[in-house]
Amino acid sequence: MNGPALEEKIGYVFENKELLREALTHSSYANEQVVDTPPSYERIEFLGDALLGFVCGEYLLDKYPAMNEGDLTQTRSRLVCEASLADVGREMDIMRHIIVGKGEEQSGGRKRPALVADVVEALIGAIYRDGGLEAAKTFIHRFVLTDENDRPFVLDAKSLAQEYVAKGGLGKLSYELAGVSGPGHSRDYHVDLYLNGKKIGSGSGKSKKSAEQQAAQQALPQLTPPPAPQP
Numbered sequence: 001m002n003g004p005a006l007e008e009k010i011g012y013v014f015e016n017k018e019l020l021r022e023a024l025t026h027s028s029y030a031n032e033q034v035v036d037t038p039p040s041y042e043r044i045e046f047l048g049d050a051l052l053g054f055v056c057g058e059y060l061l062d063k064y065p066a067m068n069e070g071d072l073t074q075t076r077s078r079l080v081c082e083a084s085l086a087d088v089g090r091e092m093d094i095m096r097h098i099i100v101g102k103g104e105e106q107s108g109g110r111k112r113p114a115l116v117a118d119v120v121e122a123l124i125g126a127i128y129r130d131g132g133l134e135a136a137k138t139f140i141h142r143f144v145l146t147d148e149n150d151r152p153f154v155l156d157a158k159s160l161a162q163e164y165v166a167k168g169g170l171g172k173l174s175y176e177l178a179g180v181s182g183p184g185h186s187r188d189y190h191v192d193l194y195l196n197g198k199k200i201g202s203g204s205g206k207s208k209k210s211a212e213q214q215a216a217q218q219a220l221p222q223l224t225p226p227p228a229p230q231p
Contacts (some may be wrong), residue, residue, distance in 0.1 A: 028101030048125030085117035
């Protein structure tokens with residue numbers, strides 16, 4: 001474990017370094033120790049999982065005021081799923097900091113998506129215990145909720161928009177490339193979304209796909225089906 005390197009990567013310095021070590025320690029290592037068995041990440045992961053669900057729920061409630069409860073729940077599940085969190089862990093190269101036992105090391109366990117995802121949740125719990133709710137929220141917003149449109153397993157606003165249009169018999173959606181800006185190595189794509197020829201959303205992103213997702217997200221409030229009438 002290289003604590004300072006990981007702290008620099010995540011932008012948070014622990015006052016209690018033992019919390020960081022606990023978050024990174026797999027049970028395979030803890031179980032190999034004969035004396036002074038260190039705690040593994042399982043308990044603090046439990047806390048991180050709860051915090052992650054809460055912060056993501058609050059974020060989605062604020063960002064998508066027209067989205068119903070079922071879609072909010074489904075979207076939150078995608079944000080906090082194993083694939084999403086493993087991707088977050090790989091981005092911060094957390095694998096090389098995980099403390100595993102010899103057998104787990106030999107089997108390549110430190111790179112297993114499930115283990116990486118668990119450690120990300122444990123890290124969230126450790127940050128909360130060390131620095132409080134705002135510190136944990138800052139981490140979650142920076143690493144889990146950023147670039148959500150580029151995560152294929154997160155919110156697919158295009159599919160949701162198409163589903164709403166189909167259910168409501170609203171007509172035809174079409175995406176049009178409005179322009180491309182920026183230097184060749186860092187292009188920004190600009191896309192407009194039309195419903196039956198009327199522009200209902202615009203988006204920008206580092207890829208055409210990301211820009212289309214942004215445009216669809218902007219249009220969702222106009223496409224959301226009305227609530228079912230009460231009996």
